Amino acid sequence: MMITSLDNPIVKMAASLRQRKYRYRLKKYVAEGVKLVEEALRSNASVDFILTVNQEADYGDVKTYVVSEKIFKKLSEVESPQGVMAVINMEEHELSDIMSGSNNLLVVLDGLQDPGNIGTIIRAADAMGAGGIVVFKGTGDVYNPKAIRASMGSIFHIPVVFSQDPVVVYQELKRKGMKIAATSLEGDVYPYEIDLMNTAVIFGNEGNGISRVSEEQSDVLVKIPMDGMAESLNVAMSAAIILYEALRQRKRGGLRV
Template sequence: MDKIYSKDNSIIKHTRKLSQKKYRIQKNQFLVEGFRFVSEALKSDFQVPVILLSERVQNKWLTLESRYNICEDTKICLLEDKLFNYISNTDNPQGIAAVVNNKKINVKNEDGFYILVDKVQDPGNMGTIIRTADAAGALGILLTKGTVDVYNEKTLRSTMGSIFHIPVIQDDSLEKLNLLKKHGFKLIASSLDTDKNFYDLDLNKKVIIALGNEGNGISSQILDLSDIKIKIPMPGNAESLNVSIAGAVIMFEVVRQINTEV
């Protein structure tokens, strides 16, 4: 275990800069905090090059260390409490953080469903969509250009660790979307200009469910690419649903149909 005492240490400088999206993209890394999050990272197939510990949790770490699958190449660094607070992005840090290497992920051509997130801006909504897609067994999540950064601290916290369980793929050029469509996936988009109730669709095979921006909905570009336009029936007085709630409704209708077929 290496001890770090200075803000000028290269690891400290690097960790601090991971709060910047541009730097995260450049280094292809992101930062997670908290015992649960670090544990999820270590259990996943993501590489964890650095673990940072506050002195106040050293004894707790030594008790739990044997439970974690820690690669011998992982550097473990001990920081004074004040220095750990300096690199932390949370108001009440748990005293543990990890630098995680991102990885390239390809789409899968198999029965199931993907979620396409089109320019969703709220980190809480994005994190909830990732967590719900993980719970519903989605094959993965495609992100269009202009969608909120999934590796900022607010989005990551909202995923509750699901970021390590489900493939999240940035698809700025829509190359992955078009590849999936060539393999027989149908793109389903919600629209006010349709009478089709999504409960009437067969969602058992290859589908991509598009979820749009909180204020403007699904972009015209994605609507033009869609194979089926549907709407969620709302017999009450509300005009719309929160995007993460709408996503959950549709995703678990897929789950219901799959379970009913079995």
């Protein structure tokens, strides 16, 4: 049976997830598009249900509802909808969950706002083998649909921890023996000059950089070497460069120039 009414409870709930407050109230978010839905299923993300316009779709044991194209277009946030989206349950993680093992690499998001940057950094962190993402209060929503798309499915692979108190996080990281490295235009070392093994790397706001608390708690401020005329790099690009250097060091067994 096809759902054709916007007043259907399933449709109304999915529609509400376009707003951040309802995402966090219901602890659910939406991943739209064929590749994202397939990746969510392949990654064993906690998929609540799937909405599709394809009456022949088969997603195994996952609850699947067929909706009209008119309904789907109302729910979609992309210009050319592919006719499938998944409503996914947020998974809750604690800091201790992402601090296991040696040579760990964590990413801290401190005030970033652009969902494209957030999603791209999550993707880079996943690609370079980071153990998790820590998100401070004041940072944009990692479950924003644009961030989900920019992550290209990496949001399903890497645990996310939310924190209201950066000082508590930094104290716990240091207690566990982790270094704190923050990206800053005022940095005095390049990524390849410091040991990035067992390190939490902070990426700050696009315009204002890291917060004062993060700067005070950091063990080192890192900058990207640049020989051209550009004054700075996009924060997501900087993140990819630094996280790649961390991966390079891990592959080589430590810091070696």
